[in-house]
Amino acid sequence: MxxxxxxxxxxxxxxxxxxxxxxxxxxxxxxxxxxxxxxxxxxxxxxxxxxxxxxxxxxxxxxxxxxxxxxxxxxxxxxxxxxxxxxxxxxxxxxxxxxxxxxxxxxxxxxxxxVPPESVGAPALEQAWREATSRPPHSDWVPWSHRCVYWAAVRTGRTDLAERGQMMRATFEREYDRTVEEADGLPEPPKGQLPARTSAERRRERERAAAEALPQLKAMVAGW
Structure with missing residues (x-):
């Protein structure tokens, strides 16, 4: 040559x-x-x-x-x-x-x-995208499939991913490429703890608070 x-x-x-x-x-x-x-x-x-x-x-x-x-x-x-x-x-x-x-x-x-994600043990782009967009912003107690997916989601903005979805696709693809390339130096995702209250428990608390406030609300309406 x-x-x-x-x-x-x-x-x-x-x-x-x-x-x-x-x-x-x-x-x-x-x-x-x-x-x-x-x-x-x-x-x-x-x-x-x-x-x-x-x-x-x-x-x-x-x-x-x-x-x-x-x-x-x-x-x-x-x-x-x-x-x-x-x-x-x-x-x-x-x-x-x-x-x-x-x-x-x-x-x-x-x-x-x-750099192919598979070369560092990370999932393919489509699978990574589905994982990143299907998780609520605060769900770290659920293990991530790979650190590259986690850091790509963090760099893209997990709230944006949850709320804006497809609008963030190009940004996520760019960040995923970068995290795959940097995979060897990326730390593992932080291990989150189970939330103090589950979503069902929080919903029941809101319902109980609303029920407790109902008599007072009725009294206020009756006084009008």
Whole structure:
């Protein structure tokens, strides 16, 4: 496979997406350059794979070196804005190898860069969505199927999930992708305690309070 040389302007764009930030200004600059280099390498790896696996398709999409150069710049910006990480890049490269044709735009490639939930023992997206939206906001005494589902629900907003439902789907999908990617470093959901009163007990208390207040209410009505 021929190594593609990345254009200098890719490295000059700057990003800390795939590098650690340091306290001092000098080290922050160095970290930014490192992240820029790593992200530029990611773009080059993707384009090298495309050129090696689909040489004819490659030239039908990118006919000249100038088009390759401009396209690499566009892909670099898209990767940076999407916060592409090494783990997601690996997932995308693995997925694209199974395609008949390479994606011709960064958005299509980024759709492939999802770490499969099953790889970390988490449920598939649809199952996670059903679990997150079917639980009341305060029901931690019921065990969660996986920490990724819990943290995705928390980050999305459990009250919003309960009250707004489908309107929060896109947000939940984004947060679930992130929690799956971060699964190794996520703590387990807190183990809640059974509530002091069940919902049935609270309902009976409200009914009893209403019954006790009824005579007073009748007296007030009679006095009108």
């Amino acid at each position: 021929r190594k593609l040389h990345r254009p200098q302007e890719l490295a000059d764009l700057g990003t800390t997406t795939m590098a650690s930030a340091k306290p001092s200004a000098m080290s922050k600059t160095a970290a930014g350059r490192k992240g820029s280099d790593e992200l530029a390498d990611a773009v080059s790896r993707v384009f090298a794979l495309f050129q090696a696996n689909w040489p004819r398709r490659w030239r039908s999409i990118w006919r000249t070196d100038e088009e390759v150069r401009l396209s690499k710049r566009s892909w670099f910006v898209a990767f940076r804005d999407a916060g592409l990480t090494p783990r997601r890049l690996a997932a995308g490269l693995d997925a694209v190898r199974h395609l008949s044709w390479p994606p011709d735009n960064p958005g299509a490639f980024l759709e492939l860069c999802r």
